Amino acid sequence: xxxxxxxxxxxxxxxxxxxxxxxxxxxxxxxxxxxxxxxxxxxxxxxxxxxxxxxxxxxxxxxxxxxxxxxxxxxxxxxxxxxxxxxxxxxxxxxxxxxxx
Amino acid sequence: xxxxxxxxxxxxxxxxxxxxxxxxxxxxxxxxxxxxxxxxxxxxxxxxxxxxxxxxxxxxxxxxxxxxxxxxxxxxxxxxxxxxxxxxxxxxxxxxxxxxxxxxxxxxxxxxxxxxxxxxxxxxxxxxxxxxx
Numbered sequence: 001x002x003x004x005x006x007x008x009x010x011x012x013x014x015x016x017x018x019x020x021x022x023x024x025x026x027x028x029x030x031x032x033x034x035x036x037x038x039x040x041x042x043x044x045x046x047x048x049x050x051x052x053x054x055x056x057x058x059x060x061x062x063x064x065x066x067x068x069x070x071x072x073x074x075x076x077x078x079x080x081x082x083x084x085x086x087x088x089x090x091x092x093x094x095x096x097x098x099x100x101x
Numbered sequence: 102x103x104x105x106x107x108x109x110x111x112x113x114x115x116x117x118x119x120x121x122x123x124x125x126x127x128x129x130x131x132x133x134x135x136x137x138x139x140x141x142x143x144x145x146x147x148x149x150x151x152x153x154x155x156x157x158x159x160x161x162x163x164x165x166x167x168x169x170x171x172x173x174x175x176x177x178x179x180x181x182x183x184x185x186x187x188x189x190x191x192x193x194x195x196x197x198x199x200x201x202x203x204x205x206x207x208x209x210x211x212x213x214x215x216x217x218x219x220x221x222x223x224x225x226x227x228x229x230x231x232x233x234x
Contacts, residue, residue, distance in 0.1 A: 031131065032138040042151030046132075047158040050124070054163070073134040076127070 008055045010091060013040050017048050018088045021058075021080045028077035030063070049078055057084030105142035112149035116156040121163045128156070161193045 008014065016038045021029065029037075035045055052058045059081050063074040080088065113136060117129030132152045139145045 030135060030138075032135040035135075042132075042135075042148050043154035043158070044151075046128070046152070046155040047162060050159050051162060072137055073130070075134045076131040 008052060008057065008087075011048075013044050014048050014052070015091070016040060017045070017052070018057075018091070021078070022085075022088055022092070025080045025085050028061075028079045030075040030077055032075065034078070052084065053078065056081060057087060103142045105146045109136055109142070109145040109149035112146075113152050116149070116153040119153070119156040120159050124159065124163070128152075128159075157193060 017034060017040065020034055020037045021027070031042070031045060031049060034040070034049070035042065040048075049058065049060075053060055057080065058078045060076050060078045063077055065074055067073050110133065113129060113132045117125050117132065120128050132148075136145050136148050136152075139148055
């Protein structure tokens with residue numbers, strides 16, 4: 001999807017989403033889990049996830065389960081990319097310096 | 102299945118249709134799966150309403166024209182349907198702000214107009230205020 005490694009508009013909600021993923025950068029999270037952890041409503045959360053994926057900060061893939069066995073539909077899982085990890089680190093580091101990137 | 106869950110599914114289905122074409126089916130499946138994780142039907146309903154809003158925001162961020170065409174012929178044929186859906190001069194957020202301000206302004210004007218055309222009761226109209234001596 002589109003513009004890789006582009007600058008992403010940093011809102012408070014975007015920072016909260018990034019914070020959730022930075023807790024364990026290797027972890028794959030579904031939108032529902034991100035909602036549970038940071039409490040951002042779906043109307044705000046999914047545009048942020050799509051925006052970050054489009055910018056190359058996240059990658060997403062379908063959960064590899066058999067829905068009939070699991071008894072639930074497969075979810076879309078998001079994970080930080082190396083670019084996303086670096087850029088998110090830079091953003092939070094800039095806050096520590098007191099300068100918004 | 103409760104009526105609320107049906108409404109949620111309907112909302113998600115229609116929300117996904119509002120999203121850009123290349124994301125539509127993916128978002129519908131993703132949102133339906135994520136709505137399953139909600140414990141109550143009311144929470145699912147709120148999730149569905151949120152998805153509707155999310156689809157509008159995503160459509161604003163990724164207009165349909167950003168979908169690459171396969172060939173110039175296809176591009177020319179499908180130019181009109183694939184034309185940028187964002188016709189407005191303002192972003193969605195600005196548009197919403199202007200709409201709210203407009204509604205308040207209209208209500209205020211209506212209130213002022215009503216008050217200026219309201220006649221006082223006769224017993225009040227007949228009262229003359231005399232200057233103090």
